[in-house]
Amino acid sequence: MISVTPLSGKPIPRIGLGTFGSDKYGPPQVADAVRGAIEVGYRHFDCAAVYGNEREVGAALRESGLAREDYWVTGKVWNNRHHEVVAACEDSLRDLGLDYLDLFLIHWPFPNHHASGVAVDSRDPHAVPYIHENFLRTWASMRKLVDRGLVRYTGTSNMTVRKLQLLLRDAEVQPAANEMELHPHFQQRELFEFVTANGILPIGYSPLGSPSRPERDRTSDDTSDLDDPVIVEIARAHNIHPADVCIKWAVTRGQIPIPFSVKRSQYESSLRAATSEPLTPAEMDQIAKIDRNCRLIKGQVFLWPGAADWRDLWDEQPV
Template sequence: MPAIGLGTFGSDHVSNETVAEAVKSAIDIGYRHIDCASVYGNEAEIGAALRDVMDSGKVDRKELWITSKLWNDKHVEEDVVASCKQTLADLQLDYLDLYLVHWPFPNFHAKGCDVSSRSPDARPYIHENFMRTWRQMEKLVELGLARSIGTSNMTQAKLELVLRDAAIKPAVNEMELHPHFQQPELFDYVVSQGIQPVGFCPIGSPARPERDKTSEDTVDTEDPVLCEIAEKHGIHPATLCVKWAEQRGQIPIPFSTNPRNMRANLESLTTPKLSDSEMEALSKIDKNCRLIKGQVFLWKDGQTWEDLWDLDGKIAQ
């Protein structure tokens, strides 16, 4: 799995066509890892871009690592394989390198509603139900539709149950990871279990949906420690976040449509490593500041998915 990828969650503030062009630019620059999801609504455009670059001879399919994700309204057993096949059709691929369960909570939107709408039918994690979904994820590997499977936005308590009961353990847990939200306990647990952590929002997420913004949020790239270390290395603080992530052992998947920024993020992985003292200083700026709060996904009594994450001790069984 390449050490850095291009995230493609950007259709809420740029067009699908712009994201597709970003994928082409990233591959031209040297990226080989593209992180997608059906809910982003842009897989058809990304598929056309991938087809263009492969048909041009710039890159072979075997050189690419393509990830996608099962959305929350497709957790029902009979929907998993069909959803993956739809993603493959949209991406114009025969197989995925990695397919993730996007969130551990099923969420069934009312007919005609999109992901930005508040749903009255978000449901908490129930392990027995999740494992029914996971058995179908394992079937994708058996069918050759996905070479690896994994989880996303999972807590340790949930992962412990999945690892106990899974025939194929998750290869990856994708989660929000940046210097102001380092999740050290979950990170260390994932690594200890031989699961690769993949970090989204590695430079924070200033362009995230308004629904996820609150007055308490901070922007990582304004942190004085980040700025001081970045200046010492002659790189932008955002680029330092990507470099820190890779050196820590997680795979960052920053989203950008700017070729200059893409190149800077990629090249940061080849520049001299941060010193132990610099890594230690960065470990101390963790503010436990989650940026992607899932406020749009409401459960009963106005609870959000972030509230549901805290119920692990009650629902784990």
């Protein structure tokens, strides 16, 4: 097992800008956000083919005049291309107009596909559960990207402890990073500790609790990190926005948050939060106690025929 730490060589910046505009923000707006984010100092961008904006985001990156080695770009292979990761990566590189990606992830550990924007009860009739042999094959072909110089590091996303244990047991090379949902109301302590104990870098998506996610991604049980009294009180004490507390919590904990915003005041504020003083141990203890195990991105559309509910995707028991 080769252990890769992405902190050797060119380091990964401790905060990145998300680029998933979802239903709310089209490619030109996301590209403008990338331009503005570069101006205020972002050097890390979380991209994916399925976000449908790699051309526009790539143009913004290239027009910035930044040397390629001065910024970090993550890409992801979408579920319908697990069998052709090299072609998928080449397509992303072409769309982005880049020679290489710093990190390339398997977006989800299932090959189950859906068209963008479908309702949560929409299902791929060909959907299957996690099949370890197939995933291993996809993971092994990711290595070709590194060998060909198209990608510096490879990683996973939306994994569980159980799936990562299998991967670490059977793969020749371990993931450099795992991208996972992480915010104060969804701290994923067991997975976070497993990942860090194994030298895998945790990248935290939806770090603010994804307050702008579409209606179809909301359920009545969801809670709001930004309205949590503990977060609000720490924000008041520091004279910052609750979103900045979530970013500080992430960075102080040792994960890399990738907040999304198209508003300069917001992404500038997140960058400042990530690069200024961390939270105190007492504040971290307070936030450790407000975990609600509130998964927001449940992934229902990836369910296979016969699955009980979305918890099956995460190796949990249905309630």
